[in-house]
Amino acid sequence: MSTPVLKARGLVKRYGRVTALDHADFDLYPGEILAVIGDNGAGKSSLIKAISGAVQPDEGVIELDGKPVQFGSPMEGRQAGIETVYQNLALSPALSIADNMFMGREIRKEGFAGKWLKQLDQAQMRKIAREKLSELGLMTIQNIDQPVETLSGGQRQGVAVARAAAFGSKVVILDEPTAALGVKESRKVLELILDVKSRGLPIVLISHNMPHVFEVADRIHVHRLGRRHAVIRPGDYTMSDAVAFMTGAKDPPPDNEAA
Amino acid sequence: MTETEQPPRTRQDFENTLDQSDKRVASFESKHSGFMDRAQHFLHGNPTMVPVIVLMISLLIFGVIANNFFSAFNLSLIMQQVSIIGMLAAAQSLVIITAGIDLSVAAIMVLCSVVAGKLAVELGVPSIIALPMSFILGAACGWLNGFLITRIKLPPFITTLGTWNVFYALILYFSGAQSIRGADIDANAPFLKFFGNSIPIGGAQITYGSILMVLIFVVLWFMLNKTAWGRHVYAVGDDKDAAELAGIQTNKVLLSVYVLAGLICAIAGWASIGRVGSISPQSFYEGNLNSITAVVIGGISLFGGRGSIMGALFGALIVGVFQSGLRLAGVDVLWQVFATGWLIILAVAIDQWIRKVSA
Amino acid sequence: MRFNKKFALLAGVAVLSMGGAASAQDAVGACLITKTDTNPFFAKMKEGAVAAAEENGIELSTYAGKIDGDVETQVAAIETCMASGAKGILITPSDSRALAPAIEQARNAGALVIALDTPFEPADTADATFATDNFKAGELIGQWAAATLGDAAADAKIAFLDLNPSQVSVDYLRDQGFMQGFGIDIKEPTRIGDEDDARIVGHDVTDGNEDGGRTAMENLLQQNPEINVVYTINEPAAAGAYEALKAMGKDSQATIVSIDGGCPGVQNVKDGVIGATSMQFPLLMASEGIKAIKAFADSGEKPANSEGLDFFNTGVTLVTDKPVDGIESITSEEALTQCWG
Numbered sequence: 001m002s003t004p005v006l007k008a009r010g011l012v013k014r015y016g017r018v019t020a021l022d023h024a025d026f027d028l029y030p031g032e033i034l035a036v037i038g039d040n041g042a043g044k045s046s047l048i049k050a051i052s053g054a055v056q057p058d059e060g061v062i063e064l065d066g067k068p069v070q071f072g073s074p075m076e077g078r079q080a081g082i083e084t085v086y087q088n089l090a091l092s093p094a095l096s097i098a099d100n101m102f103m104g105r106e107i108r109k110e111g112f113a114g115k116w117l118k119q120l121d122q123a124q125m126r127k128i129a130r131e132k133l134s135e136l137g138l139m140t141i142q143n144i145d146q147p148v149e150t151l152s153g154g155q156r157q158g159v160a161v162a163r164a165a166a167f168g169s170k171v172v173i174l175d176e177p178t179a180a181l182g183v184k185e186s187r188k189v190l191e192l193i194l195d196v197k198s199r200g201l202p203i204v205l206i207s208h209n210m211p212h213v214f215e216v217a218d219r220i221h222v223h224r225l226g227r228r229h230a231v232i233r234p235g236d237y238t239m240s241d242a243v244a245f246m247t248g249a250k251d252p253p254p255d256n257e258a259a
Numbered sequence: 260m261t262e263t264e265q266p267p268r269t270r271q272d273f274e275n276t277l278d279q280s281d282k283r284v285a286s287f288e289s290k291h292s293g294f295m296d297r298a299q300h301f302l303h304g305n306p307t308m309v310p311v312i313v314l315m316i317s318l319l320i321f322g323v324i325a326n327n328f329f330s331a332f333n334l335s336l337i338m339q340q341v342s343i344i345g346m347l348a349a350a351q352s353l354v355i356i357t358a359g360i361d362l363s364v365a366a367i368m369v370l371c372s373v374v375a376g377k378l379a380v381e382l383g384v385p386s387i388i389a390l391p392m393s394f395i396l397g398a399a400c401g402w403l404n405g406f407l408i409t410r411i412k413l414p415p416f417i418t419t420l421g422t423w424n425v426f427y428a429l430i431l432y433f434s435g436a437q438s439i440r441g442a443d444i445d446a447n448a449p450f451l452k453f454f455g456n457s458i459p460i461g462g463a464q465i466t467y468g469s470i471l472m473v474l475i476f477v478v479l480w481f482m483l484n485k486t487a488w489g490r491h492v493y494a495v496g497d498d499k500d501a502a503e504l505a506g507i508q509t510n511k512v513l514l515s516v517y518v519l520a521g522l523i524c525a526i527a528g529w530a531s532i533g534r535v536g537s538i539s540p541q542s543f544y545e546g547n548l549n550s551i552t553a554v555v556i557g558g559i560s561l562f563g564g565r566g567s568i569m570g571a572l573f574g575a576l577i578v579g580v581f582q583s584g585l586r587l588a589g590v591d592v593l594w595q596v597f598a599t600g601w602l603i604i605l606a607v608a609i610d611q612w613i614r615k616v617s618a
Numbered sequence: 619m620r621f622n623k624k625f626a627l628l629a630g631v632a633v634l635s636m637g638g639a640a641s642a643q644d645a646v647g648a649c650l651i652t653k654t655d656t657n658p659f660f661a662k663m664k665e666g667a668v669a670a671a672e673e674n675g676i677e678l679s680t681y682a683g684k685i686d687g688d689v690e691t692q693v694a695a696i697e698t699c700m701a702s703g704a705k706g707i708l709i710t711p712s713d714s715r716a717l718a719p720a721i722e723q724a725r726n727a728g729a730l731v732i733a734l735d736t737p738f739e740p741a742d743t744a745d746a747t748f749a750t751d752n753f754k755a756g757e758l759i760g761q762w763a764a765a766t767l768g769d770a771a772a773d774a775k776i777a778f779l780d781l782n783p784s785q786v787s788v789d790y791l792r793d794q795g796f797m798q799g800f801g802i803d804i805k806e807p808t809r810i811g812d813e814d815d816a817r818i819v820g821h822d823v824t825d826g827n828e829d830g831g832r833t834a835m836e837n838l839l840q841q842n843p844e845i846n847v848v849y850t851i852n853e854p855a856a857a858g859a860y861e862a863l864k865a866m867g868k869d870s871q872a873t874i875v876s877i878d879g880g881c882p883g884v885q886n887v888k889d890g891v892i893g894a895t896s897m898q899f900p901l902l903m904a905s906e907g908i909k910a911i912k913a914f915a916d917s918g919e920k921p922a923n924s925e926g927l928d929f930f931n932t933g934v935t936l937v938t939d940k941p942v943d944g945i946e947s948i949t950s951e952e953a954l955t956q957c958w959g
Contacts, residue, residue, distance in 0.1 A: 326841075327840050327841070333840055336836055336840065339836075340833050340836065343829075431655065431656060435658070435661070436655065436656045436657060436658050436660075436661050437658050437881075437882065438828060438854055438857065438882050439882075440857065440882045440885060440886060441857060441860070441861060441891075442885070442886070442889045442891065455861075455865070457865070464865070464866075531829075534829070534832070535828045535829045535832060535858060535861065536828065536832065536857065536858065536860070536861030536864075537828050537854075537857050537858075537861075537882075539827055539828040539829065539854060540656055541656050541657065541826070541827040541828075541854060542827045542828050542829035542830070543829060544685055544825075544827075582837075583837065583840070586822065586837045586840075586841075587837070587840055587841060589820075589841075591783075591811070592782075592783045592822065592823050593783040596783065
């Protein structure tokens, strides 16, 4: 077994008297799509926030490429190469696609204008944004200066995923990417996810949608009561089994990787 | 990780029919056809056009109905008359773009002019030192607003309502509720009136204050549209949580906006001495509301994140044009107030209509 | 409604008990409520009231509205004042009519109410009014301006820089007084703007400050660049008007007249910015007011009006360095010793 890209052991996060993470473990291997499923309140979001840097765990260790890391903010996680596409996408609706793709990591012009006037190289940013969208087959979006709010839900998801894929050098985390979408758009986004995977980036996919999970995931991390309950392969179990593990109706198999 | 056999990827059966469906998921649909639709989309993409059009139309109308209106001199006079409120509107725009509001702009301005006057005219501090001190004071006032809003997490409206009163009390304290006369400024610190100087161009009298106002707008336009900071300001106003998640240090951005707004107010304070001719603690009491009026008429959304700062310049000019035009047309003052009121309502209504384009 | 009754009862009890407490200490309470505390005029008034209160053993509380026209704050001040059991209220009403109900309540509760500077409408809303004769103040500068122009007065071009669109009494009294003095038919004496004299270029409002004065002057000069007489509601507006004239190179063509007698205004008379100003005496209004409250507390006697007027006239004096025959005036030098602010 190769080294996990991202590995966590014994993560604990308490909010007052509530324990959101109770010695949770986590492994993400190179090039895979790992789905994270779990009932509401099982601690999925806390887990994702802990590994992306949005919250700081009280206990436990996180290793990126085998080296221990500690993220004080989502920005630090991002700088380490972990990109997260949040459920609300973290896009600014009134700003253009290009502006959104480069939000927080704008490119400045060379020379005087960039150095002293801090002028942005908007042509360059547009060009790159266009390239990135094209790579993912999203270049049917004609106008890169179009405000994001004029895009459909799927298109917005596309922009957010493209942004993550463009800048995520190690890991891309997708939080419920299909939750708000219709059938057709969900399909498009799933294809997008596989596209990103084919470019070698490992993906963490948080989803409630079992068919989608079983379709694209290589492995499924079942989260329950604040910890990793089981890890299964979609080929070995049915969706009903997965739901049964998730809800505690069925115990995980003894040979499972989570043990 | 072993190379075990991957389970075959199957689409859900019910999704197979999708093959026959429209594949243009990510294409921009241009199905809006009517004139109103097209106008709405055009204005959505170019929010500044609304005030520009209104300005043009009102210039034309007053040019026809009011004597002496359409002269170079009168137009330059309108520029002068709106210059101070225009500068306050520039500061106000910055704050409003972040979805905030600053009720204290005029108080900061007057406070800075009073302090500069107190130092330079009464205490004999050279203007070249007194003015930077007043700028620092303005920035500090802005910082206080920003600090209360970002660190103590108070709503901008409440915060600046409070600081407005605080700064106003300081104005009374420093000025003793007394104006500093123009003649005393001329005698002791004429540089304070620098922005009252003007350049005659043809029949027009372009004051340095008018030029300064335009300059402030141009610089802010550049900062907002051509720098990362400006994009962040818009992002924070548009959706603060999203901006935070996208990696923007939103509180830092907000704080910088309030400090900059305070600094602009202080500069406006200097310019106001040139405009008014004296330093008056009683002038510009309604400056904050007038600045908000200009911003709103300029098509900058009070909900944040939308509108161009240039809109505020046009908004201020529209108010000036209306007041001058109605005045010259011999309309009573109360109808000027009436007209300004409807302009505000109209501007907000148009803003709401344009925003619906995305729905 | 039951709540309201209960509340009124409680408030009444509070008033009674506090009044009782005050009389037990044998100190007469009084309140001074001014339009604003920004204007040095009111600062001087306060100074006069504080000094007189000390002299007469009166406990004085002072209140002020935020801006001219801020009725709510003044109503609240009257209520607070009554709740504290004050024997008398000195007030410069921000609105001559709107405050009447609150004043009536205060009087019903037994307080002596004296309007300072600005009369109520009708004037007997208050027990007495201690004020400058604003009409007279306007008349003096009107007469002076006409006399200074001499024969040219017949073709004068006059700009009127008034206070605000509400046409409050001080505004129309001064404006119409000036017209009367200058020799203009004023028609309705409580109405600004109903005159048809060709010498009037126009009226504009200033909010009584420099910024408003400048803008208004600019606007009127746009209507007629020949303006040679400028009436201003007060001296800050006059200072603003002067800046506008100067910027357009017309400062030597026009004569500015004003009303107030604030020290910067008097200084401006000295510097030739203002041709003449009518000085009023806010300190006197307040100190006389306090004395009246003292007399009322001691003997129940209410102050009387000046002869022929519906108020007690605290006097007005013309200040100019270019005196004309037949109009009594003092020089700016003398005035500087009496000015306020």
